Amino acid sequence: MARGVDPAVEKDIPGLLSEDGTWVSRRLFFDPDLYEIEKHRVFGRSWLMVGHDTQIPNPGDFFLSFMGEESVIVVRDNEGKIRVHLNSCPHRGMPVCREDRGHARTFFCVYHGWNFGRDGALVGIPNQRATYPRDFDKSNLGLFAVPRVETYHGLIFANHDAEAISLEDSLGDMKWYLDTSLGRREGGIEVLGVQKWRVGTNWKVPAENMVGDVAHAPATHSSVFQIVPGDPSFDLALKSVLEYGRNVALPGGHGGTFRVYPKDDSDGRLPGEAVMRATPGVGEYFESVQAEAEERLGEVRKHVKIATCMTFPNLCLLGSNFTFRVAHPRGPMKSEIWSWVFVDRDAPQTVKDTLRKFYTLTFGPGGIFEQDDGENWEGVTYGSSGVEASTHPFHYGAGLDAGPHPELPGTVSSVYSEHTQRNMYRRWHDLMLQP
Ligand code: FES
Ligand SMILES: [Fe+2]
Structure with missing residues (x-):
């Protein structure tokens, strides 16, 4: 969802390219307003290559990558499935992983100590019994999953758009x-x-x-x-x-x-x-x-x-x-x-x-x-x-x-x-x- 697009910039977008693409505005290459819109409209809905599956051969292997400017954790879970999580604690946004790559049983947030499994689930809160009700539901407080993750020749692609066409169709x-x-x-x-x-x-x-x-x-x-x-x-x-x-x-x-x-x-x-x-x-x-x-x-x-x-x-x-x-x-x-x-x-x-x-x-x-x-x-x-x-x-x-x-x-x-x-x-x- 685009945040606060300036109507004046929105109005300029159609004129940035001539119809046949022969003329291209130089604003594409430096304009901060267009750049902000790209984050949502280009990087928010395209298949982005984040790494290769041979970088994480075993369950628990992970590396950090980026989708646009945002840090993501690419990790192989206990079932061998590759997952991509936003590297932002659901509690207050602290990056829960600060190593470029490695092997982890869990991802531990150093701010208040919430702890997340390889699949992103919230598995531990310090002093949970003292601070939350007995039946407190942690299931919707896991790491935010990037909804689509698919591979081609081991190249790992992720997409924030849950409705996007498949990677293979996108590659064509x-x-x-x-x-x-x-x-x-x-x-x-x-x-x-x-x-x-x-x-x-x-x-x-x-x-x-x-x-x-x-x-x-x-x-x-x-x-x-x-x-x-x-x-x-x-x-x-x-x-x-x-x-x-x-x-x-x-x-x-x-x-x-x-x-x-x-x-x-x-x-x-x-x-x-x-x-x-x-x-x-x-x-x-x-x-x-x-x-x-x-x-x-x-x-x-x-x-x-x-x-x-x-x-x-x-x-x-x-x-x-x-x-x-x-x-x-x-x-x-x-x-x-x-x-x-x-x-x-x-x-x-x-x-x-x-x-x-x-x-x-x-x-x-x-x-x-x-x-x-x-x-x-x-x-x-x-x-x-x-x-x-x-x-x-x-x-x-x-x-x-x-x-x-x-x-x-x-x-x-x-x-x-x-x-x-x-x-x-x-x-x-x-x-x-x-x-
Ligand atoms: S910010 Fe991660 S536990 Fe509070
Ligand atoms: Fe060159």
């Missing part, structure tokens, strides 16, 4: 693409950890960067391509993204850049980049499990690799870097990036180690690409917010010829198209227009 054709990274093996994936850092940017800027904007790479990341002149692998990776990449917009605001290799390109069908596969044991591992992956993915998808993609509103995945991330909003001009490395659960340790190092080199918090991107995102956010500059909308008009593709789901165009951003902002706009 995005599943077809996500499988190419996350569903290659029967044993699934595991995550090797989460890294967190803050960037002075609105959360939508990293999202639009991943929903289909590899066209920025030659300019933004030119220094990367210059500092590794002895190693052509990054050049080759860029060339293949620009040559084989397709920008794809999907219902629900999702989208990405996907590399679609020619059927006779035997190298392109293997995951990751050549430089990573050159490490002893890594290329051999990917070769050894390729038959299984191709069996699971089928004829078309065995030639498709994710470059970058974004599942609305803010789950981004970089396929060849084996990482997914969320830009948690921290105010209209600040985001907290949470970034996970993923690997096939049944891969040898040497492969897991190599993938983690490659992620760290490229898109970890100090990654040679990540540093460039973060600078852009801050620049876009601050460059949008000037008194005069903010009055001029952004143009997202590239790729007006996007259309259907014989093999790929969604609306498809070249990597230079901005139709994926138009699609993302139209979804945002649809949600913002619903009180």
Whole structure:
């Protein structure tokens, strides 16, 4: 339920986007009033990725995460079910969990000592007999449960909207693409950890960067391509993204850049980049499990690799870097990036180690690409917010010829198209227009 939306701001919402999404107001990227409305209309009713189920393998395992700006406890209960509770004591709101992750029998509130089970039930009140009637009913004083929790390839999503469509329906054709990274093996994936850092940017800027904007790479990341002149692998990776990449917009605001290799390109069908596969044991591992992956993915998808993609509103995945991330909003001009490395659960340790190092080199918090991107995102956010500059909308008009593709789901165009951003902002706009 939206709280106190200023009627003047409400009146502005329809005009923030042109009808075809080609013009987008800069207010989306800094306006505190719009940001407050987003908390309810976007983050209050979307499926939000909070973590991966391999982070909590056993009953009692938990970690803290965020839905929008709100802290939530993600915990496996005694029956093995994953639950998501608001990290806010029902008594006076004190966070009942103050560890990032761990294992707990119960969650104990340090203020007055109320104690909650893994399922969120209130199991203890100090001096209960002295302070409440004998038949006092504690059953409606448990931790507030986020009503919908569902998983896909172990990714845990939660939704505050009890009436929301299922996660699978919400992902729709995005599943077809996500499988190419996350569903290659029967044993699934595991995550090797989460890294967190803050960037002075609105959360939508990293999202639009991943929903289909590899066209920025030659300019933004030119220094990367210059500092590794002895190693052509990054050049080759860029060339293949620009040559084989397709920008794809999907219902629900999702989208990405996907590399679609020619059927006779035997190298392109293997995951990751050549430089990573050159490490002893890594290329051999990917070769050894390729038959299984191709069996699971089928004829078309065995030639498709994710470059970058974004599942609305803010789950981004970089396929060849084996990482997914969320830009948690921290105010209209600040985001907290949470970034996970993923690997096939049944891969040898040497492969897991190599993938983690490659992620760290490229898109970890100090990654040679990540540093460039973060600078852009801050620049876009601050460059949008000037008194005069903010009055001029952004143009997202590239790729007006996007259309259907014989093999790929969604609306498809070249990597230079901005139709994926138009699609993302139209979804945002649809949600913002619903009180
Ligand atoms: S605030 Fe938690 S027990 Fe009072
Ligand atoms: Fe980039």
